[in-house]
Amino acid sequence: MANEVVYSDGAIEKEAPFISSNLDLSGLPAVYVLPVHITLGDLHKIENHLTRLRAPLTYDIREARIVLGNISKPRRAKFELLQAAKVDVKANGLLNHSNVSSKTHNVPEIPLSALPSTKRQKFEEIETQPKTDDSIIAEQPGTSDIGSETEAEDEKRADPVSQSSISQASLSRTIDSFPSPEDPAFPQAHEESADRVKVVNLKWLEDSIRLGNLQDTGDYLVYEAELLPHDATSVGPESSAATPLQAKARHITERSTQIDDDSSKGSIERAKAETESKLKPRVYFSRVAKRDRTSDATHRDFSSRTFTSTTSKDPSSQPPHLLHQTTSEYEESVSGSLPPMPDWVLQNQLFSCQRSTPLHTPNDNFIDQLKEIRVARLLTNDDIGVRAYSTSIASIAAYPYEIQSMAEIMSLPGCDHKIAHLFHEWQNSPNHCIQAVKDIQADPALQILRQMYEIWGVGATTAREFYYGKQWRDLDDIVEFGWNSLSRVQQIGVKYYDEFLLKLPRAEVEAIAEIVRRHAREIVDERIECIIVGGYRRGKSESGDVDLILSHPDQCATAGLVEKVVRSLENEGWITHTLTLNLTNTKRGQETLPYVNLKKGAGFDTLDKALVVWQDQSFSGQGSTDEHSKPIKNPNPHRRVDIIISPWRTVGCAVAGWTSGTTFQRDLRRYAKKVKGWKFDSSGVRERGSGRWIDLERWTDPKTRCTDWKEAERRVFEGMDLQYREPSDRCTG
Numbered sequence: 001m002a003n004e005v006v007y008s009d010g011a012i013e014k015e016a017p018f019i020s021s022n023l024d025l026s027g028l029p030a031v032y033v034l035p036v037h038i039t040l041g042d043l044h045k046i047e048n049h050l051t052r053l054r055a056p057l058t059y060d061i062r063e064a065r066i067v068l069g070n071i072s073k074p075r076r077a078k079f080e081l082l083q084a085a086k087v088d089v090k091a092n093g094l095l096n097h098s099n100v101s102s103k104t105h106n107v108p109e110i111p112l113s114a115l116p117s118t119k120r121q122k123f124e125e126i127e128t129q130p131k132t133d134d135s136i137i138a139e140q141p142g143t144s145d146i147g148s149e150t151e152a153e154d155e156k157r158a159d160p161v162s163q164s165s166i167s168q169a170s171l172s173r174t175i176d177s178f179p180s181p182e183d184p185a186f187p188q189a190h191e192e193s194a195d196r197v198k199v200v201n202l203k204w205l206e207d208s209i210r211l212g213n214l215q216d217t218g219d220y221l222v223y224e225a226e227l228l229p230h231d232a233t234s235v236g237p238e239s240s241a242a243t244p245l246q247a248k249a250r251h252i253t254e255r256s257t258q259i260d261d262d263s264s265k266g267s268i269e270r271a272k273a274e275t276e277s278k279l280k281p282r283v284y285f286s287r288v289a290k291r292d293r294t295s296d297a298t299h300r301d302f303s304s305r306t307f308t309s310t311t312s313k314d315p316s317s318q319p320p321h322l323l324h325q326t327t328s329e330y331e332e333s334v335s336g337s338l339p340p341m342p343d344w345v346l347q348n349q350l351f352s353c354q355r356s357t358p359l360h361t362p363n364d365n366f367i368d369q370l371k372e373i374r375v376a377r378l379l380t381n382d383d384i385g386v387r388a389y390s391t392s393i394a395s396i397a398a399y400p401y402e403i404q405s406m407a408e409i410m411s412l413p414g415c416d417h418k419i420a421h422l423f424h425e426w427q428n429s430p431n432h433c434i435q436a437v438k439d440i441q442a443d444p445a446l447q448i449l450r451q452m453y454e455i456w457g458v459g460a461t462t463a464r465e466f467y468y469g470k471q472w473r474d475l476d477d478i479v480e481f482g483w484n485s486l487s488r489v490q491q492i493g494v495k496y497y498d499e500f501l502l503k504l505p506r507a508e509v510e511a512i513a514e515i516v517r518r519h520a521r522e523i524v525d526e527r528i529e530c531i532i533v534g535g536y537r538r539g540k541s542e543s544g545d546v547d548l549i550l551s552h553p554d555q556c557a558t559a560g561l562v563e564k565v566v567r568s569l570e571n572e573g574w575i576t577h578t579l580t581l582n583l584t585n586t587k588r589g590q591e592t593l594p595y596v597n598l599k600k601g602a603g604f605d606t607l608d609k610a611l612v613v614w615q616d617q618s619f620s621g622q623g624s625t626d627e628h629s630k631p632i633k634n635p636n637p638h639r640r641v642d643i644i645i646s647p648w649r650t651v652g653c654a655v656a657g658w659t660s661g662t663t664f665q666r667d668l669r670r671y672a673k674k675v676k677g678w679k680f681d682s683s684g685v686r687e688r689g690s691g692r693w694i695d696l697e698r699w700t701d702p703k704t705r706c707t708d709w710k711e712a713e714r715r716v717f718e719g720m721d722l723q724y725r726e727p728s729d730r731c732t733g
Contacts, residue, residue, distance in 0.1 A: 352391075
């Protein structure tokens with residue numbers, strides 16, 4: 001009768017009956033199971049089954065010579081080897097890629113539709129029936145490259161192992177027909193060279209169990225790499241200063257030497273050793289003792305990395321916390337030879353809404369480096385670091401002079417010694433690049449996280465869940481393994497990933513706004529205002545999306561207007577998908593957000609809005625058919641458009657919020673809270689405590705109402721005791 005194993009999470013698994021000694025896999029080299037594209041429960045069952053078969057299972061991929069995984073692309077296999085082993089192949093890595101062979105074999109394939117660029121297209125009508133293709137792509141040794149973008153590597157994919165197939169009876173039944181280690185078909189350890197590692201598709205194990213005999217691993221080989229020889233690391237056994245990676249390489253070499261020594265023993269000695277090994281009681285470990293490889297992956301990868309200063313491995317080389325000045329810098333600070341500081345610096349004004357920040361600054365190159373670090377902080381769940389870098393970037397962007405010294409950095413509000421040291425490193429580097437930025441750009445995990453974060457509808461938290469929780473490594477993985485688990489918005493974000501990354505020129509933004517204005521006027525009347533905000537109004541030559549505010553002097557005209565406008569645009573084909581349609585403001589009578597009902601995370605905007613996908617309907621050949629009598633497809637890229645509806649009584653708040661840069665918006669809210677005791681929202685301003693609406697735009701008295709939305713925006717700044725800043729001076733990034 002099968003035994004039961006109870007895990008720490010309460011799950012109960014019935015173990016297969018004990019397998020007789022002739023089912024011995026101890027002759028295999030070390031085996032590692034990749035926790036990729038399989039559930040945690042299936043991973044446990046696979047590992048436990050290998051353990052019962054006496055396979056030399058390891059939980060350190062660097063010790064493995066056979067890696068089992070639910071993958072079939074050589075490029076993906078190579079990535080997993082490098083990522084799991086934390087190896088840099090260009091430095092003193094573990095793998096020698098000058099002699100790498102990678103090939104696909106007779107693994108059944110279920111290809112999806114081929115996509116251009118970075119992903120395989122997922123159309124609205126998702127393929128439900130797999131297509132078959134008898135062709136097999138075989139790569140010659142040395143042709144595989146992890147950075148390759150050719151479709152040949154991506155179009156063909158082996159049939160993925162079902163997440164449930166491994167856990168079915170095929171894995172739990174007794175298999176008395178397995179070959180013994182004496183069988184010629186058995187992959188002996190001496191056949192697996194000690195200096196090579198092979199990635200084998202999991203179907204090898206599944207088919208071996210199903211067919212009742214161990215299959216040749218060559219038919220399921222996905223990728224093969226050669227380990228660096230001992231002398232390639234340039235580290236001797238006696239070296240006490242060897243890095244952990246070098247020590248690991250030395251350990252591998254010593255193990256291979258030991259294997260060679262064992263092979264020189266006589267047959268009697270080897271037989272005796274094998275017998276003693278079989279007589280030793282096998283120790284089985286509960287899953288409780290086995291480590292979870294994904295639960296704290298983010299912390300494991302990035303907890304010790306700050307991305308703020310030089311990344312030398314020697315802690316003594318880290319810059320000190322005290323600011324060191326050169327003699328010339330000291331003389332400059334004493335003699336007053338530094339440029340005259342702006343008033344906001346002398347008065348230590350921290351809020352970016354209290355100063356002008358132009359679109360282009362003398363320190364743009366250094367700011368670009370800080371933005372790279374800020375993105376890394378965002379992707380690694382460091383919200384405090386993101387806010388701190390945003391404050392520093394906004395301060396440096398507002399500084400009117402090219403920064404020459406660390407003393408200037410230290411004088412700016414929101415900048416501390418860390419930013420000063422980064423500037424010093426940037427200033428003195430030959431190519432003006434901070435080492436932390438180089439590390440970020442070379443980190444494969446961060447690059448994948450960034451790609452997933454750029455999917456519309458996926459935030460930083462979801463991107464980390466995709467990477468660490470679901471083990472997805474590219475858009476193909478999302479399409480193949482997780483399409484049905486995505487929300488509709490995320491599916492659209494994946495489908496139009498490449499198109500959403502394209503920038504819109506100003507002329508196209510203006511054309512879209514004119515079409516929306518025309519439809520709004522047809523619904524209401526000629527007094528409707530269509531205001532282009534966002535980066536366009538700040539003066540950017542290109543925009544990532546289009547932000548439009550619709551408003552009307554008659555407050556009744558804007559109630560429920562967004563729904564009517566979207567429906568009208570959809571009927572003409574301009575809007576292809578509606579991502580979000582929000583009527584929050586209409587439902588509360590178009591009043592300013594009540595302060596007593598505020599919830600954490602409400603953000604700066606609670607207006608009616610529609611976030612839509614837009615496609616220009618004008619193109620050459622429109623209405624014609626191709627050679628197959630099918631309508632010619634619209635080649636215009638899909639665009640992201642936000643349509644916001646604001647009642648006239650608070651249109652100034654809406655325009656100010658949606659026009660300004662991200663940090664400028666944040667500081668408007670912070671200034672209103674800390675200085676004025678108010679709550680700023682794009683739907684208006686309320687007094688904290690009493691909840692009283694603050695009529696900054698003087699709408700209550702019909703005699704003082706604004707007839708121009710630009711004047712309404714100016715009154716918002718005036719009412720908050722802030723100097724009005726032109727849109728081009730709110731570019732805080």
